[in-house]
């Protein structure tokens with residue numbers, strides 16, 4: 001049943017219905033018949049190119065089935081800027097404009113197009129001029145859409161999803177039903193969610209399956225298509241799907257199954273998701289790395305059968321409604337993040353993916369591990385107050401502080417478990433001095449990510465990863481990693497900044513009160529604290545580091561982001577860990593008020609209950 005090279009395709013009876021349902025709704029039957037007779041159909045297998053940027057143009061197309069990717073070729077490589085869905089005309093710019101093709105069109109799944117050359121087009125519109133405004137409307141609408149969006153268009157969410165058992169797992173129909181139910185509860189009522197098995201689809205050639213898909217896709221819902229069964233069916237499903245959902249029983253062998261290979265060949269990594277299913281939520285998660293190898297999913301989710309919340313979380317990811325929590329850096333002020341998390345949990349707001357920088361990474365990592373807020377606060381106090389992890393001075397060659405105690409504390413508390421093994425999806429940001437770029441930690445030991453992300457330059461030595469990358473605090477480049485969050489998932493983001501809301505930092509100490517060397521050494525030996533509030537090297541470094549990214553981060557926020565700026569405890573600075581608990585309390589109260597005052601936040605409440 002699998003299709004080969006682009007080729008001729010027989011017309012099918014439902015074409016007229018399809019045309020009249022959209023673009024040609026006001027066009028006479030006779031005109032559509034003429035168009036349909038003059039056009040010839042081309043099959044474009046997944047991955048094949050329909051037109052190439054720069055080529056001469058003498059054909060106008062209408063996409064009948066499938067999806068096309070619009071790729072702009074640049075000297076740096078090609079960039080996907082849009083997708084064309086069934087029912088849309090394509091190739092119109094150069095056809096009408098008279099130039100060469102403005103983009104390359106590639107099938108992202110097996111597709112069928114209706115092709116109309118210039119001679120046929122002229123003949124049909126001469127006989128039926130009413131076709132012209134219909135085509136013009138579509139062209140104008142596209143032009144308006146292109147003009148309206150400045151950045152590249154975000155990917156449309158996969159709606160036709162091939163579900164394959166992963167590794168040595170077998171398909172579990174009950175689990176798929178639960179997932180479909182969770183999706184149904186997540187999306188508006190008028191959309192259809194269908195769980196499809198081979199027996200639900202009328203037997204016949206690939207074109208019959210595509211016609212069936214077209215009919216059901218038109219209802220704008222989600223089709224979860226169980227690809228298990230015979231190999232031919234599996235390959236057909238994968239080649240005609242936008243997304244791949246691999247479902248693994250975490251206890252099975254992770255060796256890649258043939259059906260998954262077919263799925264991965266047809267569907268690209270950005271549209272792949274892996275579910276790792278275990279029996280109970282209290283079972284530890286490990287070995288995820290072996291499942292990710294070779295599958296390269298965009299995201300993976302750990303699902304416990306006894307946790308309805310896990311199913312609902314997956315449903316939110318699949319339908320573009322997952323809630324991201326973005327946590328900014330800011331040392332001890334980061335305890336506010338814990339209060340925010342407590343407040344969100346109490347209000348029933350779900351947290352589906354956590355990303356953070358520096359203190360945001362440290363707090364977020366603990367929550368992603370499944371620690372409670374009170375336990376995390378205990379840990380922070382144990383590290384920074386009891387063990388004095390940030391008060392161990394050294395000979396200042398590589399850094400001001402000796403990181404030995406800090407490292408040991410981090411390793412003990414966060415452990416060597418892979419980020420990928422955490423029950424909640426998580427990422428941390430650091431600044432890669434080797435590549436002069438942002439470094440997104442999605443894999444590797446959790447404590448490495450926390451350590452790298454919080455490596456305040458000159459205060460702590462940089463973290464060196466196994467590839468020799470020199471990593472320092474993420475705040476240097478991006479203290480509020482909302483852009484990274486957006487690249488990972490669609491849906492609302494709760495963005496927590498620290499001390500943002502116009503809080504200036506002025507001190508009472510006069511410049512000439514700066515202690516001189518002799519005074520400093522005497523005070524140090526006598527363990528005497530200065531009564532001046534002249535800023536410490538750590539405070540100066542922290543503030544200087546994030547000043548640029550703070551300005552940038554404000555412009556990164558979008559209208560649909562929910563910005564939370566909890567009030568900071570009066571006079572609290574980044575090393576004041578003893579005020580952490582008070583700060584967390586204050587932030588939790590702030591969230592409780594925000595849930596009432598901010599409708600966007602309130603709207604997320606029900607999805608977390």
Ligand SMILES: Nc1ncnc2c1ncn2[C@@H]1O[C@@H]2COP(=O)(O)O[C@H]2[C@H]1O
Pocket residue numbers: 051057070081082083089090091092093094095100101102103104105142146
């Ligand atoms: N930014 C875009 N968004 C949607 N479609 C596009 C975009 N750029 C190009 N196309 C389509 O890709 C086609 C490539 O060939 P044409 O230039 O003839 O016509 C083009 C449009 O149909």
